[in-house]
Amino acid sequence: MKRFLAGAALASALAAAALFAQGIASRNVKPQPRGKPSGRPFPAKFTDVAREAGLTQPVIFGTDTHVRYIFETSQGGVAWLDYDKDGWIDAFLVSGTRLNEDPPEATNRLYRNNRDGTFTDVTEKAGLRRGGWGxxxxxxxxxxxxxxxxxxxxxxxxxxxxxxxDGTFT
Structure with a gap:
């Protein structure tokens, strides 16, 4: 056991030294010149289709007019998963709340993919309704x-x- 601990301590010390040395060595690296633009047009156009897709509930964080504390500004997050194992990617959105009130729509949301470009809110059915500062x-x-x-x-x-x-979470 002593040999193992001594070996682990030595390996940890060597790894720390290597990381430290790399940090020092990389300080003097000069920035590379910026690449030239390709000159090709980029005709991308984005259209908000959230409502048509069934993603209708707002993600809540802070108040509508101002925020007082840092946690009021750092809400949100999304996970793409196949919670029902149907082969289609579903969406889980993290929501926050407000200091002065806890609006009923302030909950995380699980949206089931309907396989046609739309989603259905299954938060309640899945047992994932929870308020708070997600x-x-x-x-x-x-x-x-x-x-x-x-x-x-x-x-x-x-x-x-x-x-x-079975479509639910505990």
Whole structure:
């Protein structure tokens, strides 16, 4: 056991030294010149189709007029996942709230992909309604059952949602 600990300590020290040396060595790197534009036109045009796609609920953070605290400005986040394992990517949107009120629409939202370019809000059915100062989300399979689970970060207590495999989370 002592050999293992000594080896681990040596490996950690060498890794730290290498990272430190790399940080010092890279300080003197000169910026590269900016590339030339291709000269080709870029006729991209974006159109807001959220309402037509069924993404109708607002993401809430702070007040409409001003914000007082930093956590009022750092809300939001989105995760793309296949929560119902139908082969179509669904969307989970993280929402915040307001200091002076907790509006009813201030909740995270899970939108099921309808396979036709539209989405349906299934937040209530999935058991994912929660207010609070949500700030981020990540998807993983923490319990190894093959379902996409959600970990949502909040100002306060974070939440781990287990996908039950039947369209609901606990």
């Amino acid at each position: 700030s981020g989300v990540t998807v993983g399979d923490y319990d190894g059952d093959g379902d996409d689970d959600l970990f949502v970060t909040y100002f306060g207590d974070n939440a781990l949602y287990r996908n039950n495999g």
